[in-house]
Amino acid sequence: MRLRRLATTPRLLAAAAREVRLADRAGTAVASVYQLVGAVAALGVVAAGKLTFDALLTPDTAALGLTPALLLLALATALTGSVGPLQTQQHRVLGERVAQRVWDRLLDTTARADLVTYESTGFATALERVQQHAVTRPFTVTTSLLGLTGSLLGVVAMSAVLVTVEPLLVPLLLAAGVPAVLLSRWASRTEFAFAHRLTALFRRREYLRQLLTRRPYAAEVRAFDAAPALRGRHEELNVEVNAALRVQVRRRQVIAVLSTLGVAAALTAALLAIVQLVRSGRIGLADAGAAAIAVRLLSGQLGRLFGAVGGLLESAPFLADLERFVASGPEPAPKGRRHRLADRVALRSVSFAYPGQDRPAVDDVDIEVRAGEVVALVGENGSGKTTLAKIVAGLYDPDSGVRVWDGEAVPAPDVRASVTVVFQDFVRYQLSVRDNITISDAGADPAAAADAARRAGVPLDLDTVLGRDLDEGVDISGGQWQRVALARALYRDTPLVVLDEPTAALDPRAEHELFTDVRATLGGRAALLISHRFSSTRLADRIYVLADGRVVECGTHDELMASAGQYAELYRLQSAAYR
Numbered sequence: 001m002r003l004r005r006l007a008t009t010p011r012l013l014a015a016a017a018r019e020v021r022l023a024d025r026a027g028t029a030v031a032s033v034y035q036l037v038g039a040v041a042a043l044g045v046v047a048a049g050k051l052t053f054d055a056l057l058t059p060d061t062a063a064l065g066l067t068p069a070l071l072l073l074a075l076a077t078a079l080t081g082s083v084g085p086l087q088t089q090q091h092r093v094l095g096e097r098v099a100q101r102v103w104d105r106l107l108d109t110t111a112r113a114d115l116v117t118y119e120s121t122g123f124a125t126a127l128e129r130v131q132q133h134a135v136t137r138p139f140t141v142t143t144s145l146l147g148l149t150g151s152l153l154g155v156v157a158m159s160a161v162l163v164t165v166e167p168l169l170v171p172l173l174l175a176a177g178v179p180a181v182l183l184s185r186w187a188s189r190t191e192f193a194f195a196h197r198l199t200a201l202f203r204r205r206e207y208l209r210q211l212l213t214r215r216p217y218a219a220e221v222r223a224f225d226a227a228p229a230l231r232g233r234h235e236e237l238n239v240e241v242n243a244a245l246r247v248q249v250r251r252r253q254v255i256a257v258l259s260t261l262g263v264a265a266a267l268t269a270a271l272l273a274i275v276q277l278v279r280s281g282r283i284g285l286a287d288a289g290a291a292a293i294a295v296r297l298l299s300g301q302l303g304r305l306f307g308a309v310g311g312l313l314e315s316a317p318f319l320a321d322l323e324r325f326v327a328s329g330p331e332p333a334p335k336g337r338r339h340r341l342a343d344r345v346a347l348r349s350v351s352f353a354y355p356g357q358d359r360p361a362v363d364d365v366d367i368e369v370r371a372g373e374v375v376a377l378v379g380e381n382g383s384g385k386t387t388l389a390k391i392v393a394g395l396y397d398p399d400s401g402v403r404v405w406d407g408e409a410v411p412a413p414d415v416r417a418s419v420t421v422v423f424q425d426f427v428r429y430q431l432s433v434r435d436n437i438t439i440s441d442a443g444a445d446p447a448a449a450a451d452a453a454r455r456a457g458v459p460l461d462l463d464t465v466l467g468r469d470l471d472e473g474v475d476i477s478g479g480q481w482q483r484v485a486l487a488r489a490l491y492r493d494t495p496l497v498v499l500d501e502p503t504a505a506l507d508p509r510a511e512h513e514l515f516t517d518v519r520a521t522l523g524g525r526a527a528l529l530i531s532h533r534f535s536s537t538r539l540a541d542r543i544y545v546l547a548d549g550r551v552v553e554c555g556t557h558d559e560l561m562a563s564a565g566q567y568a569e570l571y572r573l574q575s576a577a578y579r
């Protein structure tokens with residue numbers, strides 16, 4: 001296991017570095033040049049230091065040599081000092097480009113994931129962890145690799161200087177790296193375990209923050225005076241986070257202090273060794289001065305080198321997490337082909353259970369919708385209507401049974417391309433009315449958007465920007481939003497439309513208009529209509545009554561009323577309320 005981890009680390013690091021290069025070739029090249037200049041400038045400082053000492057200690061050449069030596073020293077020092085800030089600014093751009101590229105990979109993965117993946121426990125937490133911790137890692141790896149290259153150059157060069165003075169000084173300083181690298185590996189393991197443990201806490205805390213700050217929740221949170229209770233939970237999570245953070249920070253502090261002590265001990269030993277060499281007359285004062293500068297710079301470079309190695313080791317498990325997440329997504333599905341509906345869509349003996357649930361939400365169901373028909377699904381809360389509609393629309397595949405389109409089993413992407421759903425909790429895109437309507441295909445006929453808006457009764461200019469979340473639009477009523485959602489469905493022009501509670505927010509007049517003329521509104525499309533309003537469903541060509549995931553009755557309104565079953569009972573209950 002350990003060996004495997006050691007073997008995969010270089011592969012992960014190489015892959016991360018490649019991602020950064022691909023994200024911004026020019027930026028990576030500039031960052032590398034800065035790193036190189038920094039390393040060369042550091043060498044210049046040592047060389048200039050040595051020249052200065054030589055000039056000072058050789059009175060005959062002092063007048064000649066001192067000025068160029070000091071000028072070189074000033075130049076090299078200025079270069080080392082200015083490369084750092086330049087690099088910091090350059091890294092801002094490179095970091096953003098890399099984050100964008102990693103986000104593209106994440107968005108590709110989530111786009112490929114089917115709806116049922118979103119239902120499985122663990123998916124959301126894994127996504128959150130990757131978002132929080134892995135997105136910036138490829139960049140960290142690259143800066144660490146650049147740092148590593150620069151420091152390695154520095155280390156080699158300083159070592160070469162030191163070797164000419166006293167070869168033993170080099171291994172003395174390098175020895176400090178052994179504990180530093182071992183400590184880094186330990187730090188890497190604890191950091192990943194910490195991130196893993198805290199992701200769930202962060203998710204819950206973030207959710208509470210959204211509830212407490214976002215506009216869609218503001219009215220209800222105030223109406224119920226829910227803020228104190230939510231703040232209380234938020235505080236509890238803060239306490240948990242603080243406790244876990246304290247433990248982790250203490251661990252990291254110990255690791256940092258031990259690493260620094262190792263380097264400082266090696267530095268002290270090397271300086272003492274130089275003093276000893278001078279005392280014993282083995283080296284002169286100029287050499288000793290240059291050696292002291294080289295030792296100081298070498299230990300600085302070694303500190304950076306160990307830091308870079310530590311950063312790389314720490315990033316490896318996060319990179320593995322990112323790769324695992326990206327690989328966990330299904331293969332990209334081919335784009336679905338839109339089918340015409342010549343005869344009917346049918347579910348035969350279809351069952352479906354949500355991931356981790358023992359009881360099926362849909363149990364051995366047979367239904368069909370013929371071309372141009374309006375078919376209704378009714379039933380009490382939780383009876384399986386929405387789940388069934390999602391199977392019809394190709395968003396879930398049945399666990400058993402088949403979905404057939406004109407007598408053939410059609411792949412799910414084709415079904416999704418051929419069915420449009422207006423969900424009960426449809427999305428209110430904070431975009432213009434036109435963009436809301438044409439979100440499925442902005443390039444289609446511009447007149448089609450206006451036509452869909454007219455048929456759905458959208459009382460707004462197509463250029464009006466909707467919603468207040470982005471501070472630029474106007475908000476509209478729930479019923480107006482619902483008309484926009486209906487227009488979006490009509491615009492897509494598929495042969496079957498699923499309408500899940502399409503009139504929940506419509507006023508009685510609008511609902512009446514929609515349903516007395518529903519076939520004209522749909523323009524010949526077939527519709528699967530889910531509604532608790534019997535005034536809407538009674539006009540359907542066929543009504544399926546669901547209970548506990550099974551179809552318990554089927555027929556027209558008149559047939560079902562005559563059979564005096566569950567439908568008739570629910571219908572009478574509802575109509576009694578209006579008497």
Ligand SMILES: Nc1ncnc2c1ncn2[C@@H]1O[C@H](COP(=O)(O)OP(=O)(O)OP(=O)(O)O)[C@@H](O)[C@H]1O
Binds near residue numbers: 357361380381386
């Ligand atoms: N994402 C989910 N994960 C697990 N179980 C679910 C999920 N969504 C729904 N269920 C369960 O599946 C069953 C059917 O739910 P479904 O939403 O299909 O019912 P419905 O008839 O549309 O209900 P309503 O009339 O309240 O909208 C219910 O028992 C529900 O609790």
